[in-house]
Amino acid sequence: MSFVWSDENLQMIESLKKRYPKPQALVLPLLWMAHYQEGYISLDAIDAIALVSMLPPMEVYRVATFYTMFHLAPIGKYHLQVCKTLSCTLCGKEDILKSIQELLKIEVGQTTPDNLFTLSQVECLGSCGTSPVVQINDTYYENLTPQSIAEIIKGLK
Ligand code: FES
Known part of the structure; x- marks a missing residue:
């Protein structure tokens, strides 16, 4: 062991x-x-x-x-969990996801080659009033725009 x-x-x-x-x-x-x-x-x-x-x-x-929050294999240092439920979808989740995918050049379920970022889509994060929401590790990022999520990710590198 x-x-x-x-x-x-x-x-x-x-x-x-x-x-x-x-x-x-x-x-x-x-x-x-x-x-x-x-x-x-x-x-x-x-x-x-x-x-x-x-x-x-x-x-x-x-x-x-x-429980989906437990990972049974290594993931990236930063786990980006994009809420895909109704409020976030109505408030622009697709644009947020597209911004992340273009910046990191990965699809949902993938990890960047440098093992920094893993991208997932998840059900409601319980913060519908501040949609769209992305959880990165233990932190919520709310009221996002495609530009603000890109800036947040660049700040993590
Ligand atoms: S629908 Fe996204 S936080 Fe609830």
């Missing part, structure tokens, strides 16, 4: 064990911790999570694959 919890995460696990009396309840927090530690969830991390949560690795895998 090549996945090893960081010291910080080991401390967090001990703290979480006191909060959750059943180890199975640790699965989601552990998935997040592994995701932030590695940038994705490897099969070795699944095994490590299974060990702590006392679940079969397949159960952990099933949870990890249920």
Whole structure:
């Protein structure tokens, strides 16, 4: 097993064990911790999570694959998630997406060759009042225009 919890995460696990009396309840927090530690969830991390949560690795895998926010393979340093639901579509999502694709020269589901950017489309990000919205890693960028999203991306490089 090549996945090893960081010291910080080991401390967090001990703290979480006191909060959750059943180890199975640790699965989601552990998935997040592994995701932030590695940038994705490897099969070795699944095994490590299974060990702590006392679940079969397949159960952990099933949870990890249920949620679209968990990645089971490495992605770019910046994950651009373009909302594709109604409000964002009505407010210009297609133009935002086109601007990103032209700038980065990738399609949805692809990563730039330098591994900086991965482009995805996602369902409603829950910020319909500020459409169109793109989530980049943990940050929302709202009321976007094709020009503003291009400037934001250039600022990330
Ligand atoms: S439709 Fe895009 S945030 Fe809700």
